[in-house]
Amino acid sequence: MTPSTADHAPQAQMSVEEFEQLARTSPETVTLELINGKLEVKPVPDGDHDEIIMWVAMQCMQQQPELRLYRERGLRIGGYRSGRARPDGTLARAGRFAGDGEWSSPDHILMTVAVTSHDHDTDTRDRTEKRDGYAAASIPVYLLIDRDHDSLVVYSEPEKGRYRHRTTYGYGDTVPLPGPVDITLESEELKNYSG
Template sequence: MTPSSAARPQMTVEEFEQIARAAPETVTLEFVQGKLEVKPVPDGDHDEIIMWVLRQCLQQRPELALYPERGLKVEAYRTGRARVDGALAPVGTFAGQGEWADPAGILMVVEVTSHDHDTDRRDRIDKLGGYAAVGIPVYLLIDRDDHSVTVHSEPEGGSYRLRPTTPYGTDVRIPSPVGITLNTEALKEFTD
C-alpha cells in the first residue's frame, strides 16, 4: 500500500460497520489498513488447528479463554476492524462489549493462514502491523504454507521487535504475559 492510499481509506469505520452488520453469515468482512477485506471461510484443518491451540492454552492457563473469530478494533487509533482466528484473554474480558471489541486485556492473538490469494499480505503484513499498533503483546502466526510457527512479541512503535519462526514439530515457547509452551508436532496432522 502506498502512503497516499493509506491516508485515504476506502470508507469510514462507521460505514464499514454498517456494511459488516448487513453481510450474510457466510461472509466475514474486515477493515484493515483502510481497505475492505473478505476473509475466507475456514476449512476443516484451519478449525482443527484453532481447537488445538485452544486446548493447549486452556490446559496450561485455565484462567484464560481463547475466543475464536473475535472482532477487534485494531491499528493506530483503533481505525481498523479485524476478525481474529483467536484472541487469548482472561475470562470475562469481552463481557459487555459489542461486535468490535477494544483489544485492551488481550494477551495474544492467533492467526492461521488460509489457502487463498491474499493470505500473505493479510496475515503476514497488514494484521501484523495492526496488532502491534494497539500493543497486543503476542501475535502467534501458524503458517500452513511453509509449515511453521512465528511468535511475534514485544510490540514497539507499530511493529514487533521479536519474530522467531520455527518449523512444525518443535517446542515453541510463548513469552510472557502468555507463558506457555506449544509442542507443535500435532500440527503436522493438518498439513496438505
C-alpha cells in the same frame, strides 16, 4: 526488526461507520474486516483450519485454565487509522469480553492468533497488514500459524507500531510463547494438518 507497512497507509476505502453497517448486513458465508483502511474479505475456514485453532485453544486452557481463546472476536485495531479485525483466535482472561458489543478494544488481550488460509490474500492480510495492526494496538503476542510453510511465527514486544521480535518454528518444534502468555506449545500434532 520486522518490516512494517504502518508508515505507508493507503487512503481509506470507507469510514469505520460505513464498514460496521456493511459488516452487520453481510451474509454468514463471509467475514469482513477493515484493515489499514482497506476492506478485506476472509474466506470461510476449512476443517484443518478449525482443528488448528482448537489445538491452540486446548493447549492454552490446559496450561492456563483462567485463559480463553475466543474465536473470531471483533477487535478495534490500528494506529492513527481505525481498523476492525476478527482474528482467528484472541487469547484473554475468562470474562474479558463480558458486556462488550460486536467490536472490542484491544485492552488486556494477551495474544492474537492467525491461521493462514489457502487464498491469494493471505500473504498481505495475515503476514503483513494484521501483524502491523496488532502491533499498533499493542497486543503483546501475535502467533501466525503459516500452513504454506508448515511453520509457527511468534511476534512479540510491540513498540511504535511494530513487533521488535520475530521467531519462527517448524511443525513438531516446542514453541515457547513469551509473557504475558507464558505457554509452551508442543506442535507435533500440526503435522496432521500439513499439506
